[in-house]
Amino acid sequence: MSEARRSGFFTWLGGATRGASLTRLVLSLALFLAVWQLAALYLVDNRLLIVPFTEVASALVDEVESGAFAENLSTTLLELAIAFPIAVGGGFVVGAILAGSKPVRQTLDPILTAMYSLPIVALAPLFTAGLGFGVASKVAIVVLMAVFPIITNTDAGLRSAEPSLVETARSYGAGRLQVLRTVTIPHSVPFLISGVRVAFARALVGVIVAEFFGAIAGVGFAIAAAAQSYQTARLLGYVVVLGLIGLLASIGLTALERRLAPWREDS
Amino acid sequence: MTGNESGRLVVDGVDLVFRPPRREPVVALESLDMTVEPGEFVCVVGASGSGKSTLLRLLDGLLEPTAGTITSGGVPVRGPSPDRAMVFQSDNLLPWATVVDNVAYGLTLKGVRRSRAREAAMRQLELVGLAGNEKQYPRQLSGGMRQRVNIARALAVDPEVLLLDEPFAALDAQTREIMSSELLRIWSADRKTVVFVTHQIDEAVYLADRVVVLSARPGTVREIVPVPFERPRALPLKRTPQFGRIVDHIWSLIEDEVRGSLGLT
Numbered sequence: 001m002s003e004a005r006r007s008g009f010f011t012w013l014g015g016a017t018r019g020a021s022l023t024r025l026v027l028s029l030a031l032f033l034a035v036w037q038l039a040a041l042y043l044v045d046n047r048l049l050i051v052p053f054t055e056v057a058s059a060l061v062d063e064v065e066s067g068a069f070a071e072n073l074s075t076t077l078l079e080l081a082i083a084f085p086i087a088v089g090g091g092f093v094v095g096a097i098l099a100g101s102k103p104v105r106q107t108l109d110p111i112l113t114a115m116y117s118l119p120i121v122a123l124a125p126l127f128t129a130g131l132g133f134g135v136a137s138k139v140a141i142v143v144l145m146a147v148f149p150i151i152t153n154t155d156a157g158l159r160s161a162e163p164s165l166v167e168t169a170r171s172y173g174a175g176r177l178q179v180l181r182t183v184t185i186p187h188s189v190p191f192l193i194s195g196v197r198v199a200f201a202r203a204l205v206g207v208i209v210a211e212f213f214g215a216i217a218g219v220g221f222a223i224a225a226a227a228q229s230y231q232t233a234r235l236l237g238y239v240v241v242l243g244l245i246g247l248l249a250s251i252g253l254t255a256l257e258r259r260l261a262p263w264r265e266d267s
Numbered sequence: 268m269t270g271n272e273s274g275r276l277v278v279d280g281v282d283l284v285f286r287p288p289r290r291e292p293v294v295a296l297e298s299l300d301m302t303v304e305p306g307e308f309v310c311v312v313g314a315s316g317s318g319k320s321t322l323l324r325l326l327d328g329l330l331e332p333t334a335g336t337i338t339s340g341g342v343p344v345r346g347p348s349p350d351r352a353m354v355f356q357s358d359n360l361l362p363w364a365t366v367v368d369n370v371a372y373g374l375t376l377k378g379v380r381r382s383r384a385r386e387a388a389m390r391q392l393e394l395v396g397l398a399g400n401e402k403q404y405p406r407q408l409s410g411g412m413r414q415r416v417n418i419a420r421a422l423a424v425d426p427e428v429l430l431l432d433e434p435f436a437a438l439d440a441q442t443r444e445i446m447s448s449e450l451l452r453i454w455s456a457d458r459k460t461v462v463f464v465t466h467q468i469d470e471a472v473y474l475a476d477r478v479v480v481l482s483a484r485p486g487t488v489r490e491i492v493p494v495p496f497e498r499p500r501a502l503p504l505k506r507t508p509q510f511g512r513i514v515d516h517i518w519s520l521i522e523d524e525v526r527g528s529l530g531l532t
Contacts, residue, residue, distance in 0.1 A: 168359040171327055171347050172373040172424065182376070186363040263404040265361045 051233045056240065059233035073241065075217040079135050079207050083142035087199060090143070091150025092192070098151065099158035109164040116148040121209040128214040136217070145206030146199040153198075157191025158184055190264060193257045200249050204242065206248065272341035273350075274305035274427040274460040276326060281335035283321055295321045297485035299335070305427075306458040310471035311479045312517060314524035318486030319464040320356075323432050326462060327353045340427060349377060352421035354431040358413040360405040366416055367392065368399035373424035384423075391419035394453055411442045418453070428460040436466070443467075444502060447474055455499060468517050474507055480517055483524045490520055 013020055033053050040052040058207040098105040098112075126142055131137035161184045169179045211220025219238050226235035257264070283296040295318040303309045311319050324330040325337060328346040337344040339351055347353075352373065360369045368375075370388035375381060392398050395415040405413055421429055431450075435443040447470055454461060456517055465471050471478045475494050482489040494513060496504060504510055 162359075164355065164357060164359050165361065167329060168353075168355060171329055171353045171355075172376050173347050173349060174376050178376055182372070183361070186361070189363075215306070242425070261363065 002019060038103055048230060051236065055233045056236045059231070060237035060240070063222075063234060071217045072219050072222045072238070075135070076207055076211065076219040076220075079142060079218070080203060081140040082135065083139040083207070084146060084200065084203050086139070087143045087203065088147035088150055088196060091147045091195070091199070092154050094147075095151040095154025096158060098155040105155065112148065112151060116145075116152065120144045121206060122205075124210045124213045127210065133214045133216050138207050138215070141210040142203045142206045146203040149198040149202065150192075150195045153191045153195025154188065157188030157195075160191070161187040189261050190257065193253060193260065197250070197253050200253070201246065204209075204246060210240065271429065275338075275340060276301075276303040276460065276462065277336075277338045278302070278322075278429060279336050279338075280338060281332045282323065283318070283325060283330065284333045292509050294485040296325075296332075297487050298346075299487050300523070301479055301488055301491070303428075303460055303462060304462055305314075308454065308461045308463065308474060308476050310463065310475035311464045311481060312466065312468055312471045312521065313481030313486065314483045314521050314528055315466070316486075316528060317483040317521075317524070319466075319481060320432050321415075322481070322486070323353070323430050323462065323464050326428070327351055328428050329353075330510060349424055350426055350428035351428040351430060354400075354414075354417050354421045354429065354434045356433045356436055357412075358405070358417040360407055360413055360416055360420075364404075365401065366397065366405070366408070369405065369416055370401075370419045370423050372420055377424070388419070388423050390417075391423045394422065394456070395419045395449070399527050411446060412440055414438065415449070418450070422453070426459065428462070429454075431461065431463045433465055434463075435470070443470070444471035448502060450474065451498075451500060468514050469505055469510075472510060472513050472517070473500065473502075478517060480520045482521070483528070489512075492517055 007020060013024060036050075037053045040050045043052050060069070098108065120141065123144070124137075127137040127140050156209035165183050165187075166179055169183050174182065207218070208223065211218040213226045215221035219242060223235050223238050226238070227230075278299055278301045279297045281296055282294070284294055285293040287293070287489055299322070301309075311322060313319050321330065325332055326339070326344070328344045328348060328351070339348070346349075361372065364372065367385055367388045370391050371379075371381070371384035374384035374387055375405075379387070389398065389401060391446045392401055395418060397412060397415055397419065400408065401410065403417065408416065414437075417434065420433075434450075435446050438446060451474060463471070468478075472494055478492040478494060480492060481487065492513065496510070
């Protein structure tokens, strides 16, 4: 193989084309699966810890065929679909109020900081006891997990607009609302999106842990059940699905950011 | 507004005192008087601390004088108005807006329809030599190009008065020379009233009809130096003896204060 062709391929792989980014994704997944497969076959001899990926895949296929997979996945996705928009919407509103009022911000700041750093999943058993095994207890946990990064980033984004840009807007005759619409809000978009990113990761943790503590169905419920009956392959199958959900969310948010904040792209 | 007053700036006995909380008040400007005639190009120079930028913000209406009055076209200045446009030192372009939308910004704020504002912006971009860059974002442009967009944005609102706050200070020396010639070319097209703040004395003499020299702490008018050179002017003018004499004279007026601000005596 010639040196020139290799370097040509690597240059292409580092490029910004759709084909290149898809190829990168496939390559990194293949590498991950290969390491997993080799580790399970030759490195770790404990089948409670890890089994080859091929077994996990066939366990997943069984799960799909029995119909359990669809039920578990749809339950978890439903919980997220209810809770996450509440967290995002509520977080935007609270964050905007904090940004708009210094006294409110200063009063609430200690509580919010404490709540943000609190491992909210510790409340999961309480919510299960109080709200039952159904969707409600998971929604509550997910909202509490996801709302704080949204609040914090909305507040930070709305308050960090360059004073010089605000002055420029005023110099061109902008009123308060026009400053908000043309400077403050566009400036905050990347902050909002990174808040949503962090919030989604926390939401995923929240929904799974909440399902551990008692549920009728769900990915977390299935993982807990598989663990109790030592079905490592089935457990890992659901974990892989969680990884894919996280990956898809991240790709979706990157696309959203590209749409809403195109000026940040490398030229 | 009467026709012959349009574009005239009158500063009458203006004081500006900053009162920072829990600190001593700072007198930035004291009993400052000056008049800029319609279509005149006036440069303002002075040691740092002489309140050059403060004066410009007062003229724009971003600051209110503590005492005295400022009128623009015969009308008292009470806040920013479309008959005056400011070109800031750092280009202050909106990073999320394309070049054409940045230039159209002042017009869209006034409620001009986006398509019409863009048409007007395109004409200004042609004037400053940036037609073809309209779809780019500011970060994709060089410093000199961004500053031209900044100037085009101010021209797009078609103001009577153009206020420029050290617009070329962040540019390298060569780019600055070219930009000041470009500014004269653009200005000569419709001769708006210009107040141009700079710390470069030669830049001031090259550009201005009159140079207002401010003294520092508190800022007040030290002397107003007329510049007799014919227009159009070209860069070789800067190497003539008469040019050098005017620059030297202005420098002698502020040298002590510059030394003072450095702790030298």
